[in-house]
Amino acid sequence: MGCLLSPEDVNTAKLEIRLAGGPNSCSGRVEVLHEDVWGTVCDDQWDLREARVVCRQLGCGTALSAPRESKYGEGDGKIWLSDVNCKGTEANLTECEAKPWGENICNHVEDASVECSGTEIPEPGPVRLVGGPNRCAGRVEVLHKELWGTVCHDDWDINDAQVVCKQLGCGDAVLAPIGGKFGQGLDTIWLDDVNCTGVEAALSECPARPWGDHNCYHKEDASAICSDSGITISTSVRLVGGPSRCSGRVEVLHKDVWGTVCDDQWDLREAKVVCRQLGCGPALSAPRESKYGEGKGQIWLSDVNCTGTEASLTECETKAWGDNICNHVEDASVECSEVDVPEVGPVRLVDGPNKCAGRVEVLHENRWGSICDDHWDMKDAEVVCKQVGCGSPLSAPGSAHYRRGSDIIWLDDVECKGTEESIFDCQARPWGEHNCYHGEDASVTCTGNPSPWHLKWCGDRARLF
Structure with missing residues (x-):
């Protein structure tokens, strides 16, 4: 190619x-x-x-x-x-x-x-953000037939939010919240299954169901947070020094530099958000006083105050970046369960012939991304097929068998045993760390029906039971 x-x-x-x-x-x-x-x-x-x-x-x-x-x-x-x-x-x-x-x-x-369309790009259909702190953050509403209505969050991601932010002249999208983050609308739900690439000039140019055709409730209203809203979003969080990727000292990335979090006001509510953001399942504890060793360099955050329901640590209240009177003996940690809850880490199969075959994509930080095919095999496919309710795997093709993705590559070197309940329980590199390109996107083809049979792995061989 x-x-x-x-x-x-x-x-x-x-x-x-x-x-x-x-x-x-x-x-x-x-x-x-x-x-x-x-x-x-x-x-x-x-x-x-x-x-x-x-x-x-x-x-x-x-x-x-x-x-x-x-x-x-x-x-x-x-x-x-x-x-x-x-x-x-x-x-x-x-x-x-x-x-x-x-x-x-x-x-x-x-x-x-x-x-x-036959003409140059038409005048973009009206769109607005409501319920937020300013016009550049809030619930997405579109005007159709002189009636404002909401957008369902099915398939809603950062690409869709990018189009909204650009259309409103609000800069770039920094987050695409789902689940009625800025309150529930009261009128019509106009759009569902919106699927933008991020380059469109208006939301009305993106593929979607017909106007008013949806299977949603207002608790699924989609939102967008744009850069001009003044709300800043850190792109990464990680746990280091612990026994697994789901336990350790909390570090956040800001200005391309990793730094720690001071444990002032640190408790289980903040730990819940970190565990959710990492796709690590429920929080078990929120250790303080550098349980997993003292970090080095910057202490980026202090006095973090979450409700426990946020999708990202950056949605919580906190002092300004780097503003603290802490030292590294106060570095905060979390301990999460290794079993991911389904609503935290969704998986989907896209661009295949049906819902049980396609390119594997995972949702992290409200953004869908693909998986690199390094080490990808039938054990990994076994977990994905089970997680999406599609029975057992028939194949685990790599090399972008079901087309290349167009957004971030979230996971690489995934190594499942085949017995895990979720792909997020498997060993892998940290989120977003990879050496791949989209020509290596991983896929699965499943039987399509949940089965009483299952594969039991014996070394490198599988037996049907």
Whole structure:
């Protein structure tokens, strides 16, 4: 896989592209010109990101959909491109990764299409944030048919919040709270299953269910916190010096420097938040006085005051970063159970043929991310299939078998025994630490039905019981 043109050629050669067989010049089967011959594009890995690039290149506004399976008729002759993989921000399809020209195992029944709006990006639909401390943080509400309504938090993540923040002129998204963080709305729930990539100009451009079609309650209202709200979010927390990743001295990352937390006012409420943030299950204790050794360098936080329900330690009240009269003998620690509660660390399978097969993604710090396939095997798949209620594993493919993810890679070197209740019970590198790229995203294929049978692992072999 590589770019269609080398970097030095991109500026001098622009791929000619057209849409054929559709109702107008901005909808139809995608065809590209190569060596003076028009040919089609195979729909392997084809989705809205690639469609955005095509629509942008043709001056056809925003992408509405990315139909597959020759919706606008089968082409003839060459199939020039396959496995096209765009970020969605490129100006030209030649900037995207793809297999070499003409290399594919496709036929024309798999010809890719796009449907564009036909005009440049329309005026964004109104959106607002309510219930927060200012206009740049709060519950997300959208205006439709002259009625304000909320957005359900199903699939809500930092990419969706990024679009809202950008649309409001509030900077970048720093958190995408779920569960009615800023109070429950009272009127219609307008949107559900919103799935933005983060590059859209308005929330109305993102894939979602039809207006008003949802399976939610207002306790599931989605929110956004933007950088211009003045609320700062630390991206990382870790436990060090302990016997496992779920027990140890609390350290937080600020300005790219790890530092400790002073134990003034430190108790089980703060420990609950740390354990939740790390996906480590319920808090067992909140040791003080550097139980797991004294840290070095910065003491970043002091007088942390949580309610115990926050998703991140940075949502709690505290003194300003670095403002304290502590020393490292007062470093705070936590001890969490190693058994994760399901609502803390959700797992999902995406881009597969059904809910029981796909790329494995995990939710951490209110953000979905993928898992690297280093050490990924059937034992890991056994745990995931069980956790999502999909029976036993059939396979544990790596190498982005079900497409590449587009957000953060959360886990690497996952090593399960196969008996764990949750993927978060398995050994792995710390959250976000990896040496991978999305071409190594891990996947699973499960039987699809919870089964009375289970796999018992004997060394490196599995037996069915």
